[in-house]
Amino acid sequence: xxxxxxxxxxxxxxxxxxxxxxxxxxxxxxxxxxxxxxxxxxxxxxxxxxxxxxxxxxxxxxxxxxxxxxxxxxxxxxxxx
Amino acid sequence: xxxxxxxxxxxxxxxxxxxxxxxxxxxxxxxxxxxxxxxxxxxxxxxxxxxxxxxxxxxxxxxxxxxxxxxxxxxxxxxxxxxxxxxxxxxxxxxxxxxxxxxxxxxxxxxxxxxxxxxxxxxxxxxxxxxxxxxxxxxxxxxxxxxx
Numbered sequence: 001x002x003x004x005x006x007x008x009x010x011x012x013x014x015x016x017x018x019x020x021x022x023x024x025x026x027x028x029x030x031x032x033x034x035x036x037x038x039x040x041x042x043x044x045x046x047x048x049x050x051x052x053x054x055x056x057x058x059x060x061x062x063x064x065x066x067x068x069x070x071x072x073x074x075x076x077x078x079x080x081x
Numbered sequence: 082x083x084x085x086x087x088x089x090x091x092x093x094x095x096x097x098x099x100x101x102x103x104x105x106x107x108x109x110x111x112x113x114x115x116x117x118x119x120x121x122x123x124x125x126x127x128x129x130x131x132x133x134x135x136x137x138x139x140x141x142x143x144x145x146x147x148x149x150x151x152x153x154x155x156x157x158x159x160x161x162x163x164x165x166x167x168x169x170x171x172x173x174x175x176x177x178x179x180x181x182x183x184x185x186x187x188x189x190x191x192x193x194x195x196x197x198x199x200x201x202x203x204x205x206x207x208x209x210x211x212x213x214x215x216x217x218x219x220x221x222x223x224x225x226x227x228x229x
Contacts, residue, residue, distance in 0.1 A: 040173040040223055043203040050198075059201040 001079045006053075007072055013048045027069030035068065053079050083115040085161055097156030098149055099169055103131055106145040107192075110153055115162050118196035120154035122146075126188050137183035138190075143218045147208030148172055150194045151224055155204075170224045173203070178220030188212045202226040 014020045018041050024034060031037045037045070046057050055078050065074050089110050098105065112121040124146055126133075132142035156167045184190060191211045198205040202225060209219040 039201070039203050039225070043198060043200045043205055043223060046200045047198050047205065057200065 001053075001076070003072060003076050006075050006079065009052050010068075010072065010075065013045070013052075017044060017048070025068060027067065027072070029068045030066055031068060031071065032066075049075065055079070083162060085113060085115070085157075089113050089157075092157070094153055097153050097160070097167060099152065100149065103129065104145075105149065106130075106132075106142060107149045107153060110157065111191075113154065113157055115158060118154075118158075119193065120150055120157070121191060121193045122150045122153060124190045124192070126184055126186050126190065128186060130186070133186070134183070137185050138188075139183065140180060143180060143183075143210060144172075144175065144178070146190060146192050146210055147194065147206075147218075147220070147222060150192045150208060151206045151222060154194055154196065154206075155224070155226070169227045170204075171227065172222055173225045174223040176221040176223070178218065180218040181216050182212075184212045184217055190217065197221075202228060 011022070011025050014025060014035070015022055018037065020035050029035050050056050053075060061074065065071050089112065092110055094107055094110060095102075095105070098107070106124050107122045108124050110120060110122050112119070126138050130138065130142070132139045132145065152170060155170055159165045159167055189212065192208060194206050194208045196204055197207050204224045204226065206222045206224060207219070208222060210217040
Protein backbone atom coordinates (compact mmCIF):
# COMPACT_ATOMS: atom_id res chain seq x y z
CA UNK A 1 0.00 0.00 0.00
CA UNK A 2 1.26 3.47 -0.91
CA UNK A 3 2.06 5.89 1.91
CA UNK A 4 -0.25 8.48 0.34
CA UNK A 5 -3.18 6.06 0.62
CA UNK A 6 -2.36 5.42 4.30
CA UNK A 7 -2.17 9.16 5.00
CA UNK A 8 -5.47 9.76 3.24
CA UNK A 9 -7.31 7.09 5.23
CA UNK A 10 -5.84 8.10 8.60
CA UNK A 11 -6.44 11.80 8.02
CA UNK A 12 -10.01 11.27 6.90
CA UNK A 13 -10.72 9.32 10.07
CA UNK A 14 -9.05 11.92 12.29
CA UNK A 15 -11.07 14.72 10.68
CA UNK A 16 -14.43 12.96 10.57
CA UNK A 17 -14.44 10.88 13.74
CA UNK A 18 -12.04 12.61 16.14
CA UNK A 19 -12.97 16.05 14.74
CA UNK A 20 -9.42 17.30 14.35
CA UNK A 21 -9.01 20.33 12.09
CA UNK A 22 -7.43 19.42 8.78
CA UNK A 23 -4.81 22.19 8.91
CA UNK A 24 -3.35 20.67 12.09
CA UNK A 25 -2.56 17.39 10.34
CA UNK A 26 1.13 17.47 9.46
CA UNK A 27 3.89 14.93 9.95
CA UNK A 28 5.53 16.84 12.80
CA UNK A 29 2.31 17.20 14.80
CA UNK A 30 2.51 15.54 18.21
CA UNK A 31 -0.41 13.12 18.62
CA UNK A 32 -1.18 14.09 22.19
CA UNK A 33 0.00 17.66 22.62
CA UNK A 34 -0.79 19.11 19.17
CA UNK A 35 -3.71 16.98 18.01
CA UNK A 36 -5.22 16.30 21.44
CA UNK A 37 -5.56 12.57 20.83
CA UNK A 38 -6.00 11.06 24.29
CA UNK A 39 -6.28 7.42 25.25
CA UNK A 40 -10.07 7.52 24.81
CA UNK A 41 -9.63 8.70 21.21
CA UNK A 42 -6.78 6.33 20.56
CA UNK A 43 -8.89 3.26 21.20
CA UNK A 44 -11.03 4.41 18.23
CA UNK A 45 -7.85 4.73 16.17
CA UNK A 46 -7.06 1.11 17.11
CA UNK A 47 -10.48 0.06 15.78
CA UNK A 48 -10.12 1.95 12.48
CA UNK A 49 -6.59 0.64 11.88
CA UNK A 50 -7.78 -2.93 12.36
CA UNK A 51 -10.72 -2.36 10.01
CA UNK A 52 -8.83 -0.46 7.29
CA UNK A 53 -5.40 -2.05 7.46
CA UNK A 54 -6.12 -5.50 8.87
CA UNK A 55 -3.87 -5.65 11.94
CA UNK A 56 -4.12 -4.92 15.65
CA UNK A 57 -1.98 -2.20 17.18
CA UNK A 58 -0.11 -3.45 20.24
CA UNK A 59 0.31 -0.92 23.05
CA UNK A 60 4.03 -1.70 23.41
CA UNK A 61 4.62 -0.88 19.72
CA UNK A 62 3.27 2.63 20.22
CA UNK A 63 5.74 3.63 22.94
CA UNK A 64 7.99 5.59 20.58
CA UNK A 65 5.29 6.78 18.20
CA UNK A 66 4.87 10.40 19.22
CA UNK A 67 4.14 12.26 15.97
CA UNK A 68 1.62 11.79 13.18
CA UNK A 69 4.49 11.15 10.78
CA UNK A 70 5.82 8.39 13.01
CA UNK A 71 2.32 6.93 13.13
CA UNK A 72 2.11 6.89 9.30
CA UNK A 73 5.57 5.21 9.29
CA UNK A 74 4.37 2.59 11.76
CA UNK A 75 1.27 1.77 9.70
CA UNK A 76 3.28 1.69 6.46
CA UNK A 77 5.84 -0.69 7.95
CA UNK A 78 3.20 -3.03 9.35
CA UNK A 79 1.06 -3.06 6.21
CA UNK A 80 3.98 -3.68 3.86
CA UNK A 81 5.87 -6.20 6.00
CA UNK B 82 -12.04 -23.09 25.38
CA UNK B 83 -11.96 -21.26 28.70
CA UNK B 84 -14.85 -22.10 31.02
CA UNK B 85 -15.81 -21.10 34.52
CA UNK B 86 -16.14 -24.18 36.68
CA UNK B 87 -19.09 -23.01 38.77
CA UNK B 88 -22.65 -21.89 38.25
CA UNK B 89 -22.38 -18.25 37.29
CA UNK B 90 -26.02 -17.59 38.19
CA UNK B 91 -25.25 -18.21 41.88
CA UNK B 92 -22.51 -15.59 42.00
CA UNK B 93 -22.97 -12.75 44.47
CA UNK B 94 -22.82 -9.80 42.07
CA UNK B 95 -22.24 -7.35 44.91
CA UNK B 96 -18.71 -8.74 45.24
CA UNK B 97 -17.96 -7.28 41.80
CA UNK B 98 -19.86 -4.01 41.68
CA UNK B 99 -18.60 -0.77 43.19
CA UNK B 100 -22.22 0.40 43.46
CA UNK B 101 -24.27 -0.34 46.55
CA UNK B 102 -27.94 -1.18 46.98
CA UNK B 103 -30.29 0.38 45.95
CA UNK B 104 -28.18 1.74 43.06
CA UNK B 105 -27.93 -1.69 41.47
CA UNK B 106 -29.35 -2.47 38.03
CA UNK B 107 -28.46 -6.14 37.67
CA UNK B 108 -30.04 -9.10 39.49
CA UNK B 109 -28.00 -11.98 38.09
CA UNK B 110 -25.28 -12.83 35.64
CA UNK B 111 -26.78 -15.58 33.49
CA UNK B 112 -23.99 -16.21 30.99
CA UNK B 113 -20.29 -15.40 30.82
CA UNK B 114 -18.12 -16.63 27.97
CA UNK B 115 -14.49 -15.61 28.53
CA UNK B 116 -13.32 -16.58 25.02
CA UNK B 117 -16.06 -14.52 23.37
CA UNK B 118 -15.55 -11.72 25.93
CA UNK B 119 -19.30 -11.83 26.43
CA UNK B 120 -21.53 -11.45 29.44
CA UNK B 121 -25.31 -11.55 29.82
CA UNK B 122 -27.24 -10.28 32.84
CA UNK B 123 -30.87 -9.97 33.86
CA UNK B 124 -32.65 -7.23 35.74
CA UNK B 125 -36.29 -7.07 36.76
CA UNK B 126 -37.56 -3.50 37.04
CA UNK B 127 -39.18 -3.32 40.44
CA UNK B 128 -41.41 -0.91 42.28
CA UNK B 129 -38.46 0.52 44.20
CA UNK B 130 -36.01 0.66 41.26
CA UNK B 131 -34.17 3.97 41.13
CA UNK B 132 -33.92 6.22 38.06
CA UNK B 133 -37.57 5.71 37.16
CA UNK B 134 -39.53 8.40 35.36
CA UNK B 135 -43.32 8.14 35.24
CA UNK B 136 -43.24 4.36 35.63
CA UNK B 137 -40.49 3.82 33.09
CA UNK B 138 -36.78 3.21 33.55
CA UNK B 139 -35.07 6.38 32.38
CA UNK B 140 -32.22 6.75 29.89
CA UNK B 141 -29.81 7.03 32.82
CA UNK B 142 -31.11 3.76 34.19
CA UNK B 143 -30.53 2.01 30.87
CA UNK B 144 -26.96 3.33 30.80
CA UNK B 145 -26.44 1.95 34.31
CA UNK B 146 -27.75 -1.48 33.25
CA UNK B 147 -25.09 -1.70 30.52
CA UNK B 148 -22.35 -0.13 32.66
CA UNK B 149 -22.96 -2.55 35.54
CA UNK B 150 -23.02 -5.51 33.15
CA UNK B 151 -19.62 -4.34 31.86
CA UNK B 152 -18.33 -4.03 35.43
CA UNK B 153 -19.50 -7.55 36.23
CA UNK B 154 -17.87 -9.03 33.14
CA UNK B 155 -14.56 -7.29 33.86
CA UNK B 156 -14.61 -8.12 37.57
CA UNK B 157 -15.46 -11.79 37.09
CA UNK B 158 -12.97 -12.13 34.22
CA UNK B 159 -10.24 -10.54 36.33
CA UNK B 160 -10.89 -12.68 39.36
CA UNK B 161 -11.55 -16.08 37.83
CA UNK B 162 -9.66 -16.01 34.52
CA UNK B 163 -6.74 -13.65 35.11
CA UNK B 164 -6.62 -14.33 38.87
CA UNK B 165 -6.07 -10.64 39.53
CA UNK B 166 -7.57 -8.14 41.90
CA UNK B 167 -10.84 -6.57 40.77
CA UNK B 168 -10.07 -3.23 39.12
CA UNK B 169 -12.30 -0.19 39.02
CA UNK B 170 -13.45 0.92 35.58
CA UNK B 171 -14.88 4.24 34.50
CA UNK B 172 -17.06 5.02 31.52
CA UNK B 173 -14.98 7.39 29.40
CA UNK B 174 -17.49 7.86 26.62
CA UNK B 175 -20.77 6.51 25.29
CA UNK B 176 -21.21 6.42 21.55
CA UNK B 177 -24.26 5.81 19.41
CA UNK B 178 -26.43 4.71 22.33
CA UNK B 179 -29.82 4.27 20.70
CA UNK B 180 -32.91 3.81 22.86
CA UNK B 181 -35.94 2.25 21.19
CA UNK B 182 -38.23 2.22 24.19
CA UNK B 183 -38.18 2.96 27.91
CA UNK B 184 -39.12 -0.25 29.73
CA UNK B 185 -41.55 -0.15 32.63
CA UNK B 186 -41.96 -1.68 36.05
CA UNK B 187 -42.35 -5.45 35.84
CA UNK B 188 -40.26 -5.75 32.66
CA UNK B 189 -37.38 -8.21 32.72
CA UNK B 190 -34.31 -6.82 30.92
CA UNK B 191 -31.69 -9.09 29.41
CA UNK B 192 -28.45 -7.30 28.70
CA UNK B 193 -25.55 -8.58 26.63
CA UNK B 194 -22.13 -6.96 26.66
CA UNK B 195 -19.37 -7.83 24.23
CA UNK B 196 -15.87 -6.47 24.66
CA UNK B 197 -15.00 -5.61 21.07
CA UNK B 198 -11.65 -3.86 21.45
CA UNK B 199 -8.93 -3.75 24.10
CA UNK B 200 -5.93 -1.47 24.04
CA UNK B 201 -3.90 -1.28 27.21
CA UNK B 202 -6.21 -0.09 29.95
CA UNK B 203 -8.90 1.01 27.51
CA UNK B 204 -11.74 -1.18 26.37
CA UNK B 205 -14.68 -0.78 24.05
CA UNK B 206 -17.81 -2.67 25.02
CA UNK B 207 -20.94 -3.03 22.92
CA UNK B 208 -24.07 -3.37 25.01
CA UNK B 209 -27.53 -4.52 23.94
CA UNK B 210 -30.57 -4.47 26.22
CA UNK B 211 -33.58 -6.58 25.28
CA UNK B 212 -37.01 -7.02 26.81
CA UNK B 213 -39.26 -9.89 25.73
CA UNK B 214 -37.12 -10.34 22.62
CA UNK B 215 -37.36 -6.69 21.57
CA UNK B 216 -34.36 -4.38 21.40
CA UNK B 217 -34.69 -1.75 24.11
CA UNK B 218 -31.34 -0.02 23.59
CA UNK B 219 -27.86 -0.60 22.27
CA UNK B 220 -24.62 1.29 22.00
CA UNK B 221 -20.90 1.48 22.53
CA UNK B 222 -19.19 2.20 25.84
CA UNK B 223 -15.54 3.18 26.20
CA UNK B 224 -14.18 2.05 29.53
CA UNK B 225 -10.97 3.12 31.21
CA UNK B 226 -9.58 0.74 33.80
CA UNK B 227 -7.82 2.21 36.79
CA UNK B 228 -4.61 0.41 37.60
CA UNK B 229 -3.75 0.54 41.28
